[in-house]
Amino acid sequence: MWDYIVNHFTEYIGTGLIFIYYLACVIRMFVTERRKEYRILFIYMPAVVLLLFFNPLVAKMLKTYADDTIYYRIMWLIPVSVTIAYTVVDLCCSLKGKSRILALLLSAVLLIVGGRLVYFDNEYSVAENEYHMPQPVVDICDELVVPGREIMVAFPTEMLVYVRQYTPMIVMPYGYEELKYLYLKYDDPIHAQIRAEEPDAQILFTEAGNRGCHYVVIDENKSIEGNPENYGFYEYIHVDGYVIYRNSAANFDV
Numbered sequence: 001m002w003d004y005i006v007n008h009f010t011e012y013i014g015t016g017l018i019f020i021y022y023l024a025c026v027i028r029m030f031v032t033e034r035r036k037e038y039r040i041l042f043i044y045m046p047a048v049v050l051l052l053f054f055n056p057l058v059a060k061m062l063k064t065y066a067d068d069t070i071y072y073r074i075m076w077l078i079p080v081s082v083t084i085a086y087t088v089v090d091l092c093c094s095l096k097g098k099s100r101i102l103a104l105l106l107s108a109v110l111l112i113v114g115g116r117l118v119y120f121d122n123e124y125s126v127a128e129n130e131y132h133m134p135q136p137v138v139d140i141c142d143e144l145v146v147p148g149r150e151i152m153v154a155f156p157t158e159m160l161v162y163v164r165q166y167t168p169m170i171v172m173p174y175g176y177e178e179l180k181y182l183y184l185k186y187d188d189p190i191h192a193q194i195r196a197e198e199p200d201a202q203i204l205f206t207e208a209g210n211r212g213c214h215y216v217v218i219d220e221n222k223s224i225e226g227n228p229e230n231y232g233f234y235e236y237i238h239v240d241g242y243v244i245y246r247n248s249a250a251n252f253d254v
Contacts, residue, residue: 001056004063009053012075017114022080025087032090042086046078084111133162136240143239144215145169146252153215154190154208156242173211194218201226205233205245214250217242 013019029042052058053074062071088107092100118124128135137159144153145167152171155163163170174188187195190211193204201224208216209232216233218224220243228234228245236246 001060005054005056005059008072009075012072014116015114018080018084018111021110021114022078022084025083028087028091029083042079042083046083049074049077131166133166134159136242137162137166140217140239140242140244141167141170143237144244149252151214151250151252152212153217154194154213155217156194156219157191159217173208173213190216197222199224201228201231204228205231208233209247209249214247214252216245218245219243 026043026046029038033039033042053071059071084107088104091107092103095103119126129138131138140155140159141163144151146169150169150171152173153163154173160172160175163172164175174191189207190204190213193199193207194216199218199222204216204224205228215236220238220241229248232248233245234248236244238244
């Protein structure tokens, strides 16, 4: 269990330099801060959070009955950014002249050196468009949307969090909650087939038709077992590396 705790803590602190900087700020505040409400917010409350995080019983309970992300997010309760910002401003206000400027510059350098470019993480990428979402989502939605008409489309996992941000005219048979359900070992039948390396045409398109889906979007590199046309769907168009299947019974007359 300690390995589990330490791994999550290591993942949270990243390079570790920012957290060391934070601890230095807490120590200074412990020595200099006299206001009770500030000591509670910046010193005592984070101490309680750390005690909970490093408690094997709490870690075991959350690992058993919740998921890793819930346990990891306990650390988000620690006001790292606010504490550093407050301490730096308080320190600079106590100094004068060049000492204040040097303290501010040193603080900025420590933050820059201690951080890591966010785009080094695979979950983040440089914005491809003004909507700050993957371009395939924009192109597919623009291709499928019907003015004045709401349609239902089954999308791959990587698009679930973006579609409703882009247009309210496209609904899905499942949504972002599917990512949470996966932790509970449940997967929507349509979603499960779209995620599969070799989707089963019978399961996928029969279920999609029964649920009223007008379109199904699948990575074009995946090979489908069976013929979609036998289950009421046909290959409609390819967009940005995805193949879109259309329900033969779809009627968009308004």
